[in-house]
Structure formats: C-alpha cells, structure tokens
Amino acid sequence: MAKKEILICAGTACLSAGAEEIKDRFEEEIKKLNLTEDYEIKTVISNTGCIGPCSLGPIAIIKDDSTFYGHLKTENVERIVREHLLQGKIVEDLLTEENGEKIEDFKEIRFMKKQKRIALRNTGIIDPNKIEEYIERDGYQALKSVLNNLTPLEVIEEIKNSGLRGRGGAGFPTGMKWSFAHQAEGEQKYIICNADEGDPGAFMDRSILEGDPHSIIEAMIIAGYAIGAEQGYVYVRAEYPLAVKNLKIAIRAAENNGYLGSNIYGSDFSFNLEVRVGAGAFVCGEETALIASIEGKRGQPSTKPPYPANSGLWGKPTVINNVETLANIVPIINQGSDWFSSIGTEKSKGTKVFAVAGDVKNTGLVEVPMGTTLREIIFDIAGGIAEDKGFKAAQIGGPSGGTIPKEYLDLQIDYESVKKVGAIVGSGGLVIMDEDNSMVDVARFFLEFTEDESCGKCTPCRVGTKRMLDILEKILEGKGRRQDLDKLEKLGNTIKETSLCGLGQTAPNPVLSTLKYFREEYETLIKQAEEVN
Structure with a gap:
C-alpha cells in the first residue's frame, strides 16, 4: 500500500495565518473520499514545527515526493486531495x-x-508531540552512546574538539564552559536551557522548542552527565x-519511555527536568538575571565573578546554554x-540559524x-529586497547588535568578521532594511x-539609555544640535564601559553603529532643524 503523508506547518507564524483550518479541511476532504487504511492510499496528517519559509505560509508538504504547496487557502485543499492524493x-x-518557473520539490x-x-534538522519534518517520530530519526541514540561508551570527560572533549561556541550571543566555547562546571566542587549541579529569547524579530529558539523539543531534552541530559548534574531547568x-x-x-x-528519571538506559545516571516560565523581561536572557528569576527573586543581573559554572543556581555550579x-x-x-x-x-565552526525579517521577499x-556572506543570505536565500528596492542596511544581533551597511554586503557572517565592523552575531536576529528606512529612526x-x-x-544603563533616547527623539523632532552627536557618542561609550551586564553594555550599539555608517542622516536632520530655527 502506498503511503501519503501530509506535513502541515504548525509553527506560530503558520498557525496565525490559518494552518489549523487548513489541517481541518484536509481531514474533512480525506474522510469524504474514504482515503483510509482500507484503500490504496493511506493519508497521515502530521502537525510539524516551523518548516522555515514563514512568508510562504500556510504550508503543506506531501512528504513522499516533497511536493510543496505554499500560501494555502482552505478552498485549495479539495483540489490537492482529489488530484494529488487520489489521482497522483x-x-x-x-x-x-x-523566476517564472513552478517549483515542485520543497x-x-x-x-x-x-x-x-x-x-533545524527535525523542525518541520517530525510531529513534536510524537516521541516515536523523534526516535525514528536516531533520537536518544546519542544519549545511549554517551552513557554506554563515554566518560564525562570524553564527552566534554568531544564538544571542545567540535569548536561549538554558544549561540546565545557571546560565542563562548561550549566545551570549555562544560569543563569549568565539571571541575567545580559541589555534589549538586544544574543544567539550564536559556529559552528566554527576547530580541525583536528573533524566533529561532521558539521554533526549535515548538518543532523539536526532544533534541533539547536529549542534549540537556548529555550535558548533565558531562558535568555531573542530575537536575535541569528550561527557562522559557x-x-x-x-x-x-x-x-x-x-x-x-x-x-x-525511560529517557528521563532514574537509572537512564540502565546506568547509574539519573536526570530530571522542569520547565520554568518567565514573565518576559528581556534582561532575564542574561544568565545571572535568569538564575535570580528561577530562584524566585527579581530578575536582575549580578556582578561576575563568580561565574555560574562555579556558583550559579542556589550557589551551585551551573551550566547555561541557549536552545540553539x-x-x-x-x-x-x-x-x-571532526564532522562538525x-x-x-577556522574560528567559527558549524552553522548559525538566523531569523530573517524586514524588507525581504522571503x-x-x-x-x-558560519562564513556565509550577508549577500548570500539576503539575495540568494531570502530572494532579495521586497519590491526590488535597494538594500540599505541589516541590523544583526537584535537590539544588542549593530548595523551593517551595504558596503559590507560581502561580509562573512561569523563571530570575528562581524565584530570587526562594530556589530555582533548575537542570538541570530537579522532585520533587513531597504533604501526608504531612516537609520536614525x-x-x-x-x-x-x-x-x-x-x-x-x-x-549607566538606567539613566544613560534614557538620556540617549531623549537626544534621539529631540533630533527626530527637529530640535537637534550638532553637539548632540558628540553627546550620543560619549554617552554610548560610557554606558558600554560601565554597565553591569550585557544588556547595558550592548544597548548603545545600534546608535553607535548608525552614527558610524550613517552619520550624514543625523547631520541632515540637525541641519534642517538649524535652518528652521
């Protein structure tokens, strides 16, 4: 019997565009035509996570031949069922x-x-609510291999050798962080997954948790084994x-299924996992503020050292890694x-997930x-600038990042290259802006x-950012003066150097980077203000 499996994107973007109604209509039409196990065609409807191309949603993929249908409407479903599923x-x-050509294969x-x-290997492919689909794609085999064949130090060495760096923004070597926590003294240790993704325009971590939660669970158990932790928390x-x-x-x-709890895979290792839901404060993405929130305190950062690997959650050694x-x-x-x-x-290994938003076609x-150019992402993958307008700039790394102007379109996107132009890769937000955008705005x-x-x-953060914002608003209202630009730069650099945590230290970046690359826009607004007044 031939098997037809329909994958319906059930990521947040597609759901908001009507994916649930699309799924219901598929089930209705399939039932109407009696396409059940008793017939030649067996049809399965799978709710997947985010498939990826959000601008093409709602999305359905006929899994056996990878045929891709985008921008679906409920009235399209009957034709797909009758013509594609029934008649082939x-x-x-x-x-x-x-480019004038119909594309069949997703x-x-x-x-x-x-x-x-x-x-993103499983998102959009498996049903996140069916563990057997994760297992079919070698799920929990890495955990089995680790518990049966590797010592904790060997696991850490493998992660070190991979060159994996933290994808949450700082790019700190993951294996080194695990090593510090492994060496730290303490009978009780913790693993925390930082899923407090708060950057405007960013939805990488959300999509992985929605579409492939077992990959995070398995990784946290492995991390717990490596450092000697038996308790984990996902802060989302x-x-x-x-x-x-x-x-x-x-x-x-x-x-x-025995992958969490006591004596996993018959070993001496046990691990438990809890979800802690945060109220949405952006600062709780900073690791010490996140720890305070889990402890039931106000989400505020604390000075470092000590670092969480030595003294984190409830004063115990703690590893915090983000979802990606x-x-x-x-x-x-x-x-x-070696593969990874x-x-x-050379210094930025593996891949990076970006949430591409803004003035692009896709x-x-x-x-x-890592090392893919900005031009490739914008024009080869995202299809270029919407309405075929000119590219002006990309804001990378969210509010903590910086602006990359068009003269750096061929910049390689990796930790070192992006830092050289005054920005950071950050967690992966990438907002594209066309020629009509005001960079001051x-x-x-x-x-x-x-x-x-x-x-x-x-x-510095509390007062300094407010003062910088006051100056920016004054410039945009046509009341700016030339000395305001010097004030912005001086304030921005002072805030970067003296703020307590990463939020404050990076808050001036969008202002400082636009002043560096688009200073003439600030000067034009000030000149216009001086002429009027």
Whole structure:
C-alpha cells in the first residue's frame, strides 16, 4: 500500500495565518473520499514545527515526493486531495513560482537550496508531540552512546574538539564552559536551557522548542552527565505558549519511555527536568538575571565573578546554554566532532540559524554555515529586497547588535568578521532594511526597546539609555544640535564601559553603529532643524 503523508506547518507564524483550518479541511476532504487504511492510499496528517519559509505560509508538504504547496487557502485543499492524493497529479497552479518557473520539490525552492540544517534538522519534518517520530530519526541514540561508551570527560572533549561556541550571543566555547562546571566542587549541579529569547524579530529558539523539543531534552541530559548534574531547568518566556506546551508534552513522553528519571538506559545516571516560565523581561536572557528569576527573586543581573559554572543556581555550579547551542549537541555526538568542525570557518565552526525579517521577499528561519556572506543570505536565500528596492542596511544581533551597511554586503557572517565592523552575531536576529528606512529612526526603535527593558539596577544603563533616547527623539523632532552627536557618542561609550551586564553594555550599539555608517542622516536632520530655527 502506498503511503501519503501530509506535513502541515504548525509553527506560530503558520498557525496565525490559518494552518489549523487548513489541517481541518484536509481531514474533512480525506474522510469524504474514504482515503483510509482500507484503500490504496493511506493519508497521515502530521502537525510539524516551523518548516522555515514563514512568508510562504500556510504550508503543506506531501512528504513522499516533497511536493510543496505554499500560501494555502482552505478552498485549495479539495483540489490537492482529489488530484494529488487520489489521482497522483501535482496541482501545478498551486506550486510556488520562482523566476517564472513552478517549483515542485520543497528542497529546491530558493529559500531552502543553500541552507545546511543541523540545529533545524527535525523542525518541520517530525510531529513534536510524537516521541516515536523523534526516535525514528536516531533520537536518544546519542544519549545511549554517551552513557554506554563515554566518560564525562570524553564527552566534554568531544564538544571542545567540535569548536561549538554558544549561540546565545557571546560565542563562548561550549566545551570549555562544560569543563569549568565539571571541575567545580559541589555534589549538586544544574543544567539550564536559556529559552528566554527576547530580541525583536528573533524566533529561532521558539521554533526549535515548538518543532523539536526532544533534541533539547536529549542534549540537556548529555550535558548533565558531562558535568555531573542530575537536575535541569528550561527557562522559557510565557509569550511562547506553543513552545511551553510542546516541551511539557515531550518531557512527559521522555519520562514515560525511560529517557528521563532514574537509572537512564540502565546506568547509574539519573536526570530530571522542569520547565520554568518567565514573565518576559528581556534582561532575564542574561544568565545571572535568569538564575535570580528561577530562584524566585527579581530578575536582575549580578556582578561576575563568580561565574555560574562555579556558583550559579542556589550557589551551585551551573551550566547555561541557549536552545540553539543545545540543538547542536546530539548531531556532534552522533556524527563526530571532526564532522562538525569541518563546517564553517577556522574560528567559527558549524552553522548559525538566523531569523530573517524586514524588507525581504522571503522571511523566515535560515540555517547556513558560519562564513556565509550577508549577500548570500539576503539575495540568494531570502530572494532579495521586497519590491526590488535597494538594500540599505541589516541590523544583526537584535537590539544588542549593530548595523551593517551595504558596503559590507560581502561580509562573512561569523563571530570575528562581524565584530570587526562594530556589530555582533548575537542570538541570530537579522532585520533587513531597504533604501526608504531612516537609520536614525531605526536606532531610536532599538534603543527605546532596551531603555524600556532595563532592570534599573545600575546607573549607566538606567539613566544613560534614557538620556540617549531623549537626544534621539529631540533630533527626530527637529530640535537637534550638532553637539548632540558628540553627546550620543560619549554617552554610548560610557554606558558600554560601565554597565553591569550585557544588556547595558550592548544597548548603545545600534546608535553607535548608525552614527558610524550613517552619520550624514543625523547631520541632515540637525541641519534642517538649524535652518528652521
């Protein structure tokens, strides 16, 4: 019997565009035509996580031949069921068109062709609420291999050799962080997954938790074994209800199947996992503020040292990794550190997931090898600038990042290269702006966000960001003066040097980078103000 499996994207973007109604209509039409196990065609409807190309949603893929239908409407479903499922004929007029050509195979659409999916390997392919689908794709085999064949130090060495660096923003070597916690004294240790993704325009971690929660669970168990921790926490913001729901379902399934709890795989190792839901404060993405929040305190950062690897949650050694970092652990164990380190650049190994948003034709999740150029991401994958306008700049790394102007379109996106132009890769937000954008207004938007999200604990961030925002608003209102630019730069550099945590230290970046590359826009506004007054 031939088997037809339909994958319906159930990521947040597609659900908001009507994916649930699309699924219901498929089930209705399939039932109407009696396409059940008793007939030649067996049809299975799978709710997957985010498939990736958000701008093409709602999305359905006929899994056996990878036929891709995007921009679906409920009235399209009857034709797909009758013609494609029943008669085996692809509904060509519903296919995505690129350069005047209809694209049948999902893997061949422009958005997917140049991607290399490691962290996103299962999202959009498996049903996150069915553990057996994760297991069919070698799920929990890395855990079995680790517990049966490797010592904790050997696991850490493998992660070190892979060259994996933290994907949450700082890019700190993951294996080194695990090593510090392993060496730290203490009978009780903790593993924390930082899923408090708060950057405007970023949804990488959310999509992995929604579509592939078991990969994070398995990675956390492996990390716990490596450092000697038997308790883990996933800290996720309440604004991600689908991620929280799917994660809790996955944890129960892992417990019921013996992957979480006591004596995993018959070993002496035990590990338990809990979900902690945060209220959505941006500052809780900073590790010490996150720890305070889990402990039931106000989410405010604390001075370092001590670092969490030595004294973290409840004063015990703690490893905190973000979602994307953990999503790379299982593939590294399964395929080896040499395989992973062969991808990317000399100092930035592996791939990076970006949430591409803004003024591009195709928005969504993109995973590419480190070292891929900005031009390739924008024009080869995202299809170029919307309405064929000119590219002006990219804001990378969210409000903590910086602006990359068009003269750096061929810049390699890796930790070192991006830092040289005054920005950071960050967690992976990538907002593309066309020629019509005011970069002064862009700087104000991001600074307004960080000023509002400041916890207020330290004076440079609490007062400094507010003062910078006041100056920016004065310039945009036509009341600026030339000395205001010097004030902005002086304030920005002082805040960077004296703030307590990463939020304050990076808050001035959007202003400082736009002043560096688009100073003439500030000067034009000031000149206009002087002429009027």
